Amino acid sequence: MDIDSMICVAKVGDADQIAVMSRDLIEHGMGWNWRAEAVEKSIQDPNTNVAVLREKGRIRGFGIMRYLDDEAHLVLFAVARANQRKGIGSALLRWLEVAAGIAGAQRIRVEARRENAAARCFYNEHGYHEVKLEPGMYRKKLDGIRLEKWLRASYAKRGGE
Template sequence: MIAGAAIRLATPGDAPGIAALSRDAIEHGLPWTWQAPRVARAIASPDTNVVVVGPPEAIAAFGIMSYLEDDAHLLLFAVQAAHRRRGLGSAVLAWLEDVARAAGAKRIRVEARRDNAAARSFYNEHGYHERALAPEMYSGLLDGVRLEKWLRAPE
């Protein structure tokens, strides 16, 4: 784990950096849907947490988590390639999970590209279970995998 990773709530000034990292690390080969205006709307939403590590011009990692009743959905999550395998992603994910628990979420849902073995392994290592394959989930071009982690027992 990275000692002292400064995880902070995103500000509107972080939107371009988050969007660029999404384009490069998540949406490569797909239409770019998480552009700065959409990220800015997520930052402003009372039902969404957007967290970052690093200054606006050099975002090292980010996560976007939305909440609907007692369900949390990790919409986007990325770590710059140069910062991977150092515990930064684990620290950001733990922060988001702690907030989801505090918000009363029963579970967290997340999706990953089916061909993204690193992401699937990361989520599995953190207690997420693959629950369904989603053919052509990404813009009708790529298959996805739906994962979830229960934070408290289903009722």
């Protein structure tokens, strides 16, 4: 299976699957903000990339990256539980990082729940550094960790090599 060839930009029709994955994998215990309508807005936003990895008609993972001047913000990122630890998350993150570099981003920011050791470890393994603890970041109940990764200045010129 060539994982990289299974990644593409999301279509509006993907919004329902992405929203359910967000509810179940990211927003559990916090209420559900990323419903299909919010995902659709991101898919249609020219300053946002929504990438999906699709296999046999099902989305196995997704990422939503928003661009702000010379920064990118990885707003949501998830891989279906049954597909974790198979390289899907790494491939999706790599795709989004290349897109961010091409868009002119010098830095990518992302947040994770403080209690989510697996996510924090994943981002650390991919060159992200924890920069700040945010008490009550999520719904004023759960602490968050802000992470960031600086991209090489010549990233876009070399196509992400």
